[in-house]
Amino acid sequence: MAAPAKGEQMHDLNCLTIKELEQHAAVRMDKQTRDYYNEGADSGSTLLENIQAYAKYRIRPRVLRDISRIDTSVSIFGFRSSVPLGIAPTAMQCLAHPDGEIATARACKKAGMVMGLSSFATSTLEDVAEAIGSTPHVLQLYLFEEREHSRKLIARAKKAGYKAVFLTVDTPMLGRRNLEIRNQFKLPKPYKIANFTEDPSSDAAATVMDGSSSAKSDEHKTESAPGYHDGENRTPPRGPITFHTHAANPTLCWDRDIEWLKKECAPEMQVWVKGIATAEDALLAVQHGVDGIVVSNHGGRQLNGALATLDALPEVVAAVRGKIPVHVDGGIRHGTDVFKALALGADFCWIGRPVLWGLAYKGQEGVELCLRLFSDEIKLCMGLAGTTKVEDITKDYLVKVDRSGFVSRL
Numbered sequence: 001m002a003a004p005a006k007g008e009q010m011h012d013l014n015c016l017t018i019k020e021l022e023q024h025a026a027v028r029m030d031k032q033t034r035d036y037y038n039e040g041a042d043s044g045s046t047l048l049e050n051i052q053a054y055a056k057y058r059i060r061p062r063v064l065r066d067i068s069r070i071d072t073s074v075s076i077f078g079f080r081s082s083v084p085l086g087i088a089p090t091a092m093q094c095l096a097h098p099d100g101e102i103a104t105a106r107a108c109k110k111a112g113m114v115m116g117l118s119s120f121a122t123s124t125l126e127d128v129a130e131a132i133g134s135t136p137h138v139l140q141l142y143l144f145e146e147r148e149h150s151r152k153l154i155a156r157a158k159k160a161g162y163k164a165v166f167l168t169v170d171t172p173m174l175g176r177r178n179l180e181i182r183n184q185f186k187l188p189k190p191y192k193i194a195n196f197t198e199d200p201s202s203d204a205a206a207t208v209m210d211g212s213s214s215a216k217s218d219e220h221k222t223e224s225a226p227g228y229h230d231g232e233n234r235t236p237p238r239g240p241i242t243f244h245t246h247a248a249n250p251t252l253c254w255d256r257d258i259e260w261l262k263k264e265c266a267p268e269m270q271v272w273v274k275g276i277a278t279a280e281d282a283l284l285a286v287q288h289g290v291d292g293i294v295v296s297n298h299g300g301r302q303l304n305g306a307l308a309t310l311d312a313l314p315e316v317v318a319a320v321r322g323k324i325p326v327h328v329d330g331g332i333r334h335g336t337d338v339f340k341a342l343a344l345g346a347d348f349c350w351i352g353r354p355v356l357w358g359l360a361y362k363g364q365e366g367v368e369l370c371l372r373l374f375s376d377e378i379k380l381c382m383g384l385a386g387t388t389k390v391e392d393i394t395k396d397y398l399v400k401v402d403r404s405g406f407v408s409r410l
């Protein structure tokens with residue numbers, strides 16, 4: 001770390017960009033972790049397009065506007081977030097660094113940024129809540145077919161002060177990730193899927209703890225059938241029952257499940273849906289009274305061939321018409337990406353992999369660096385584009401460049 005001269009910012013001269021952070025992380029992670037974190041589903045084209053979509057837009061900078069006071073902050077969950085950017089929930093952060101989600105929580109607290117915690121975290125939701133203190137935190141939820149697991153998790157989250165539940169809706173089946181399959185990905189000892197270990201008799205705990213096929217899988221086959229809600233006595237997937245089988249819930253549907261979740265979460269926690277990609281589903285989300293939407297394709301890890309999230313964003317924004325907040329994640333690697341997403345109508349953005357790379361690079365310090373790089377870039381972009389307030393970032397600041405180089409106003 002270079003010592004800052006007066007009035008200068010602190011830089012890590014070995015790591016000045018998120019691209020460099022990715023490169024440092026790549027050589028520090030073992031192959032299984034690197035592949036699990038970085039890959040997308042199938043050929044990975046949606047993962048790539050999430051990133052490339054940002055290059056289709058260019059900024060129209062305005063000048064001579066006195067940008068000496070730039071305010072990058074926004075209100076979210078009754079809190080003033082330092083930037084319009086939060087940390088998306090990603091599973092098993094202890095694979096990147098032993099401090100895992102706790103390091104991420106501490107870095108978020110320092111930066112004044114909201115954190116999403118995965119249901120499949122390697123730290124308990126209570127420990128993460130304690131580490132982040134009064135900075136808002138939300139719990140990502142996979143609604144299990146065994147409702148009791150979800151009910152317990154929701155009750156714990158309420159007690160620990162989580163502001164919202166983000167129901168992940170893009171995993172009715174798990175996307176095909178070929179490197180994960182080839183590596184026979186398993187959570188190495190001593191790490192645990194921390195939120196499900198308290199009740200060793202439960203299916204989820206028994207199967208997520210070691211990720212392997214065991215005597216429990218046979219029990220699961222017979223016991224879990226009543227967990228399906230369509231009345232059919234279907235057989236759960238064959239083969240090893242792992243936490244992957246539990247994350248994917250093919251029975252999820254709007255009427256029954258959103259109503260159930262809203263009742264369970266009220267009044268303390270909001271209910272958001274994460275993984276909306278169309279105007280039709282955005283309208284359904286509004287009709288079902290959810291509190292907010294995250295336009296997401298799970299970082300290109302689910303349906304490969306799905307639209308890049310930045311390309312899905314405008315139709316969602318148009319459909320929602322300001323009735324509820326619309327957030328976006330996927331492929332955000334620069335401050336200018338955040339600016340472009342906001343200009344296209346997003347209220348807030350989230351980053352997934354860059355935080356994992358920060359963790360792998362230097363634990364909490366690496367996450368702090370990641371968040372600082374984004375914050376500095378957002379401020380610089382706003383200033384150079386001629387904006388001093390986040391609310392002022394509108395589509396007037398963007399043009400779209402098509403493949404032949406033709407530039408059009410939005």
Ligand SMILES: Cc1cc2nc3c(=O)[nH]c(=O)nc-3n(C[C@H](O)[C@H](O)[C@H](O)COP(=O)(O)O)c2cc1C
Pocket residue numbers: 036037038050088089090091118119120140168274296297298299300301329330331332350351352353354
């Ligand atoms: C390694 C990894 C694990 C993830 N785990 C979860 C998860 O447990 N729950 C969830 O809803 N999304 C999960 N996501 C998706 C992220 O929340 C987010 O949508 C995505 O990472 C955003 O794309 P980005 O990585 O390009 O920023 C995961 C993503 C990655 C890369």
Ligand SMILES: O=C(O)C(=O)c1ccccc1
Pocket residue numbers: 091120243244247298301
């Ligand atoms: O890897 C993922 O993208 C993910 O969401 C997940 C997390 C834990 C278990 C299964 C899937």
